[in-house]
Amino acid sequence: MIERAEELLERYVSNHQVDGVAYTRHSHGLYWTDDDNALYTGLMLGAMAYRWAADPSDDKLDAIRMSLRGTDLLLRATGDPGVLVRRAMHRDQIKEFGGAAYLDQKPCELIGDYWVQLKTTRDQVTGVMFGLACCIALVRGADPMIDEVVDRQVMTLYTALKRRQWSLRDHNYETHGTSAHKLDAGLRLLIRVMAKAVGAEGEVETESWFDWQWITTAHYNVSFQAAYSHGLNAINAHALWLLRPWNPQYRQTKRWMSRIESVVRDEFNPFWQMLLDFRLSPEGDIRLMEAGEDTYSRFFRWNRYRKELTMRQDTEGPGIDYMIVAYMAAYWDGRN
Secondary structure, three states: OHHHHHHHHHHHHHHOEEOOEEOEEEOOOOEEOOOOHHHHHHHHHHHHHHHHHHOOOHHHHHHHHHHHHHHHHHHHOOOOOOOOOOEEEEHHHHHHHOOHHHHOOOOEEEEOOEEEEOOOOHHHHHHHHHHHHHHHHHHOOOOHHHHHHHHHHHHHHHHHHHHOOOEOOOOOOOOOOOOOOEOOHHHHHHHHHHHHHOOOOOOOOOOOOOOOOOOOOOOOOOHHHHHHHHHHHHHHHHHHHHOHHHOOOHHHHHHHHHHHHHHHHHHOOHHHHHHHHOOOOHHHHHHHHHHHHOOOOOOOOOOOOHHHHOOOOOEEOOOHHHHHHHHHHHHHHOOO
């Protein structure tokens, strides 16, 4: 697994990473996007944190630094620190992204030297917080500069969200009509736990919300989006588990993870298995091998029906789905 993951990482850096941000690659050579670049940039950061933790070496810190460059850009591109954008592309690279076709994807705005896509939702902040949580839990102490960058990003994100009453409003305080701009209780808990871990907040609220927390987020209500929501909740729950020294609801978090796992168990999704159970089943291992052999348009196989749900076959994914599972497996296998 690791050998294949390293091959995909080399391809990812060459063909799918721009200023640290994750992109797909269009069949005619242009960069492309599924609009969730912040989500996958955060997940790539988490993958690189697990890669270092599984087998620490100084050279592996460079990949973490590059992904942190991406999350930093996404958090500062509007000029209002902590306001997260979906993606950001330097104005000089517009032709590499398809020119007018890129700019037609609204709401898009030129701020300084970067075209940014607004209308950020819970998906995006979930991925970024996951990556930063992995750095706090797994990489802390390896490099003071990385620690400083992670702490600053957590603090700016926390400050911006708290100032906006836990809403992902942009620099103009707009949400552009999305119903997913408001952080749910699980995400609010995660960012507060992360803020506590970096010294930005003291005590974290202790009232239990797990009794009523939905497994799926309210704005997703069809088959693929329901599966997508299971993945987002699993990501959030795993980050809360990693940060258990600062999480006063650690036991409730474990129950939440078990609850999600009971719903998605029959999907044999390798990413979900690693997030929730810290191991791969034989069926999950088969699906992981399939992911490593195939180039496909979307970033993740959220469930077993990917081929039915993926309509775009003209783009190549950056392989984050395989890499993150492989590096997580390497880490947890060494501890089981």
